[in-house]
Amino acid sequence: xxxxxxLNTRQRGTVFVPKSQLLSPEEVQxxxxxxxxEILERNEDVSNLVIIGLQTGGICFADRLAAVIQExxxxxxxxxxxxxxxxxxxxxxxxxxxxxxxxxxxxLADRVVLLVDDVLYTGRxxxxxxxxxxxxxxxxxxxxxxxxxxxxxxxxIRADYVxxxxxxxxxxxxxxxxxxxxxxxLVKK
Amino acid sequence: MTNPTLVIRGGLIVGPLESFxxxxxxxxxxxxxxxxxxxxxxxxxxxxAAGCWVGPGFVDLHTHLREPGKESAETIETxxxxxxxxGYSAVVAMPNTEPSLDSVAMVGYVLERGKSAAVDVAVAxxxxxxxxxxxxAPIAKLAALGVRLFTDDGNGVQDAGLMRRALTYxxxxxxxxxxxxxxxSLAQGGTMNEGASSSRLGLTGRPAIAEELMVMRDIExxxxxxxxxxxxxxxxxxxxxxxxxxxxxxxxxxxxxxxHHFTLDETACETFDPEFKxxxxxxxxxxxxxxxxxxxxxxxxxxxxxxxPHTPESKDMAFDExxxxxxxxxxxxxxxxxxxxxxxxxxxxxxSVLSRGPAxxxxxxxxxxxxxxxxxxxxxxxxxxANLVIFDPNxxxxxxxxxxxxxxxxxxxxxxTIHGRARATIVRGRLVQLEGxxx
Amino acid sequence: MIESIAxxxxxxxxxxxxxxxxxxxxxxxxxxxxxxxxxxxxxxxKGKVIxxxxxxxxxxxxxxxxxxAKRLSADVLSLAVASSSVKKGESLRDTINTIDAxxxxxxVMRHSSSGAxxxxxxxxxxxxxxxxxxxxxxxxxQGLLDAFTVRQVLAxxxxxxxxxxxxxxxxxxxxxxxxxxxxxxxxRSDIEVYTxxxxxxxxxxxxxxxxxxxxxxxxxxxxxxxxxxxxxxVVGLLRLQKERGSGAFVPSLGEFTSTxxxxxxxxKLLRPETIIMHPGPMNRGVEIDSQVADSSAAVIEQQxxxxxxxxxxxxxxxxxxxxxxxxxxx
Numbered sequence: 001x002x003x004x005x006x007l008n009t010r011q012r013g014t015v016f017v018p019k020s021q022l023l024s025p026e027e028v029q030x031x032x033x034x035x036x037x038e039i040l041e042r043n044e045d046v047s048n049l050v051i052i053g054l055q056t057g058g059i060c061f062a063d064r065l066a067a068v069i070q071e072x073x074x075x076x077x078x079x080x081x082x083x084x085x086x087x088x089x090x091x092x093x094x095x096x097x098x099x100x101x102x103x104x105x106x107x108l109a110d111r112v113v114l115l116v117d118d119v120l121y122t123g124r125x126x127x128x129x130x131x132x133x134x135x136x137x138x139x140x141x142x143x144x145x146x147x148x149x150x151x152x153x154x155x156x157i158r159a160d161y162v163x164x165x166x167x168x169x170x171x172x173x174x175x176x177x178x179x180x181x182x183x184x185x186l187v188k189k
Numbered sequence: 190m191t192n193p194t195l196v197i198r199g200g201l202i203v204g205p206l207e208s209f210x211x212x213x214x215x216x217x218x219x220x221x222x223x224x225x226x227x228x229x230x231x232x233x234x235x236x237x238a239a240g241c242w243v244g245p246g247f248v249d250l251h252t253h254l255r256e257p258g259k260e261s262a263e264t265i266e267t268x269x270x271x272x273x274x275x276g277y278s279a280v281v282a283m284p285n286t287e288p289s290l291d292s293v294a295m296v297g298y299v300l301e302r303g304k305s306a307a308v309d310v311a312v313a314x315x316x317x318x319x320x321x322x323x324x325x326a327p328i329a330k331l332a333a334l335g336v337r338l339f340t341d342d343g344n345g346v347q348d349a350g351l352m353r354r355a356l357t358y359x360x361x362x363x364x365x366x367x368x369x370x371x372x373x374s375l376a377q378g379g380t381m382n383e384g385a386s387s388s389r390l391g392l393t394g395r396p397a398i399a400e401e402l403m404v405m406r407d408i409e410x411x412x413x414x415x416x417x418x419x420x421x422x423x424x425x426x427x428x429x430x431x432x433x434x435x436x437x438x439x440x441x442x443x444x445x446x447x448x449h450h451f452t453l454d455e456t457a458c459e460t461f462d463p464e465f466k467x468x469x470x471x472x473x474x475x476x477x478x479x480x481x482x483x484x485x486x487x488x489x490x491x492x493x494x495x496x497x498p499h500t501p502e503s504k505d506m507a508f509d510e511x512x513x514x515x516x517x518x519x520x521x522x523x524x525x526x527x528x529x530x531x532x533x534x535x536x537x538x539x540x541s542v543l544s545r546g547p548a549x550x551x552x553x554x555x556x557x558x559x560x561x562x563x564x565x566x567x568x569x570x571x572x573x574x575a576n577l578v579i580f581d582p583n584x585x586x587x588x589x590x591x592x593x594x595x596x597x598x599x600x601x602x603x604x605x606t607i608h609g610r611a612r613a614t615i616v617r618g619r620l621v622q623l624e625g626x627x628x
Numbered sequence: 629m630i631e632s633i634a635x636x637x638x639x640x641x642x643x644x645x646x647x648x649x650x651x652x653x654x655x656x657x658x659x660x661x662x663x664x665x666x667x668x669x670x671x672x673x674k675g676k677v678i679x680x681x682x683x684x685x686x687x688x689x690x691x692x693x694x695x696x697a698k699r700l701s702a703d704v705l706s707l708a709v710a711s712s713s714v715k716k717g718e719s720l721r722d723t724i725n726t727i728d729a730x731x732x733x734x735x736v737m738r739h740s741s742s743g744a745x746x747x748x749x750x751x752x753x754x755x756x757x758x759x760x761x762x763x764x765x766x767x768x769x770q771g772l773l774d775a776f777t778v779r780q781v782l783a784x785x786x787x788x789x790x791x792x793x794x795x796x797x798x799x800x801x802x803x804x805x806x807x808x809x810x811x812x813x814x815x816r817s818d819i820e821v822y823t824x825x826x827x828x829x830x831x832x833x834x835x836x837x838x839x840x841x842x843x844x845x846x847x848x849x850x851x852x853x854x855x856x857x858x859x860x861x862v863v864g865l866l867r868l869q870k871e872r873g874s875g876a877f878v879p880s881l882g883e884f885t886s887t888x889x890x891x892x893x894x895x896k897l898l899r900p901e902t903i904i905m906h907p908g909p910m911n912r913g914v915e916i917d918s919q920v921a922d923s924s925a926a927v928i929e930q931q932x933x934x935x936x937x938x939x940x941x942x943x944x945x946x947x948x949x950x951x952x953x954x955x956x957x958x
Contacts, residue, residue, distance in 0.1 A: 086658075086700075087670060132670075389816070391764030393764075396840075463747075503719075505720060507720055507743065507744045508741060
């Protein structure tokens with residue numbers, strides 16, 4: 001296993017230390033492709049879709065889904081990025097997160113928004129994203145695609161499209177990118 | 190009612206010329222016996238002075254007792270208690286009270302109140318009415334009451350012509366004028382020393398030249414008039430050098446330095462804590478070193494506290510709005526000891542700057558003594574008034590602003606360890622404090 | 629040096645490291661985006677109470693801070709102390725304790741005395757203190773928004789984003805600050821921020837308006853104003869602080885303008901790409917000609933606009949809460 005440290009830009013002062021690889025890049029690509037088909041199946045009018053990747057881990061998956069959907073259906077789906085740092089409900093007990101860019105050009109009224117994130121865990125990030133989207137107008141519907149669902153939900157949030165279900169313990173951490181999925185721990189720098 | 194007989198055992202009896210171990214017997218307000226093994230009568234209180242210095246009680250040339258007018262900060266009574274704990278047997282009360290001590294009535298009031306105080310209270314009268322710097326106060330009448338020092342302290346007399354007239358008038362009266370040297374136009378209303386520190390902090394500075402220029406001016410006025418002059422709280426290297434040179438030329442000038450000026454420097458103001466605000470301000474590290482060197486060289490006539498009580502509310506204001514001044518009576522001796530070299534310091538030099546020198550400037554010695562005051566700063570010999578301090582150069586304690594005898598709390602030394610402590614103070618033969626407890 | 633203002637106070641730029649400063653600038657970028665939305669509001673400081681305590685009047689800065697607080701969904705207690713019954717000479721401690729008793733999370737304060745926020749931070753250590761200008765000492769958010777504006781302009785020219793450039797664009801930049809340096813808290817904050825980011829600062833002023841011991845500051849003193857103008861990348865003009873007594877330091881405003889004003893004639897000496905800045909309010913015709921103030925080289929309006937995202941960033945970082953402890957990601 002290659003020693004790999006990815007600086008976790010979401011939380012200042014921590015580093016992800018991998019323990020073992022759970023999915024290879026090929027397995028990730030297959031899962032994304034499969035999700036893209038599921039999305040197309042469920043959303044007849046794919047041009048009404050707006051794919052929004054959550055900073056920072058969801059961006060690569062959002063882009064990849066948009067690319068596969070374009071390949072399969074020929075439609076160029078509009079994309080955007082959303083940073084939820086300012087919408088978290090636990091801002092007093094969690095570190096002040098380094099904020100990243102938000103860019104949502106499309107008018108979301110009456111559109112179907114597909115939120116995309118790398119890992120679904122407690123559900124608080126998604127809840128924050130829902131709060132943020134509420135400030136952008138009123139989408140017709142919001143769907144959620146995640147690469148990994150690791151359980152331990154603290155809120156009634158569920159994903160519509162899941163790359164892989166991976167039960168984990170709370171001491172563990174998951175790192176998911178297009179280069180693969182690792183399980184490991186978060187260590188203070 | 191007479192005070193009990195006191196016998197002080199086994200201390201180092203200090204100066205004025207030499208020191209020796211021995212006992213001192215005190216009765217009826219005087220020293221009645223000094224020797225190596227004194228026999229005490231029954232009923233005498235024994236004070237063990239082993240390891241301590243026994244010398245004349247300290248004399249503070251510069252205390253603000255705040256009464257009349259600002260009794261919420263300090264009264265003659267509480268200030269005297271603070272003095273006693275500090276080892277002082279006499280203080281000179283500054284005239285910047287409300288109203289100022291510029292009249293027979295006001296000076297008389299303080300002298301009267303001072304009679305029941307724990308230590309001997311002498312008064313410095315104002316040079317000008319209301320300390321306004323415009324019209325001379327009744328200096329001759331106040332001298333007749335026993336006042337020997339005159340100052341507008343709090344401020345210096347700005348008008349050179351008026352200062353000359355006051356010196357000329359005072360000269361034949363055998364009194365001394367004392368000056369707070371700071372030219373107000375140069376001081377620009379500043380709140381700390383002018384320099385790189387004040388400039389970075391955005392505080393208007395009081396430059397050293399504001400003090401030094403007035404020192405220069407007054408030295409020349411002394412030269413012109415022949416009146417003796419005492420320079421209050423000199424704070425810069427150059428001020429000291431100017432006065433020493435004048436003295437070497439035979440001019441009748443003396444000077445004092447305050448413990449905060451030879452202990453703290455301007456960097457203390459970087460916290461913007463008004464506890465460190467004082468006029469003249471805390472200066473540079475180089476000035477502090479120069480003052481300490483001058484003390485060790487025996488060049489300074491007196492250490493004077495400039496004890497300046499202020500209520501906590503008044504110091505809880507923005508730095509430039511808070512009044513200047515810090516407490517000093519209770520820690521002055523220990524800080525002076527440190528500056529002179531700690532426990533290795535020369536006890537003769539110690540008592541010279543804290544007692545004998547100031548007693549001479551204030552004219553409170555046996556040869557000067559006036560009605561209403563006993564003699565201070567004398568030799569420890571039979572017949573002398575018993576104004577003594579037993580000082581332990583090896584004791585140390587941590588300053589706690591909440592347990593000071595002063596009514597106020599504005600000490601810059603809170604939390605600091607002070608080495609050297611007055612274990613007992615005797616005023617006119619009465620034990621006024623023992624081991625930090627007022628009797 | 630403080631590496632981050634997160635969870636702390638912002639009283640002076642003198643103690644902030646480059647990293648702490650860049651963090652504020654980067655966070656402000658996100659708030660520029662928030663300010664471009666229809667709903668210019670995020671819930672980041674919901675439930676927090678921010679007191680706005682202006683002992684010295686300033687409508688512009690106060691409104692900028694209050695707007696910033698409200699866009700973060702904080703509750704704002706606005707106390708224009710300057711016009712209230714609090715007199716000069718009233719205990720600063722009593723004033724702040726009275727307000728603290730109402731239960732506040734942060735206080736934004738402006739005071740005419742240098743160091744007042746430092747003292748206040750000692751009286752109420754559990755309250756976050758943000759300095760909106762104290763006497764002649766510091767005006768940290770002004771320094772930050774000035775640097776932010778410069779970065780914004782230079783990044784746009786370079787075709788990059790401010791966030792991507794970090795502090796690179798400041799390396800070797802020549803910043804010229806002109807005017808009443810002696811009495812100016814903006815000057816002190818600007819000098820800190822620009823030197824910390826790697827720029828080189830030159831100051832130009834009549835001798836009496838330079839602070840004592842300026843030789844010990846990390847700046848160059850210009851001895852030829854016209855030459856300094858020709859080599860400057862950024863020119864920051866300061867207002868003559870009449871209320872802080874600068875009037876007595878120069879013979880007349882006219883003389884100040886003729887020796888150190890950015891007149892139309894002098895503006896021609898500037899290179900076309902030089903950025904002209906002013907913290908406001910301007911004395912048109914004194915330190916800057918009207919024409920020059922309205923020219924395209926002047927980014928004064930942009931500075932004012934940037935005030936809100938910078939102040940949002942400062943309020944967010946200091947007041948959102950949080951110490952730097954980590955938790956697993958979700």
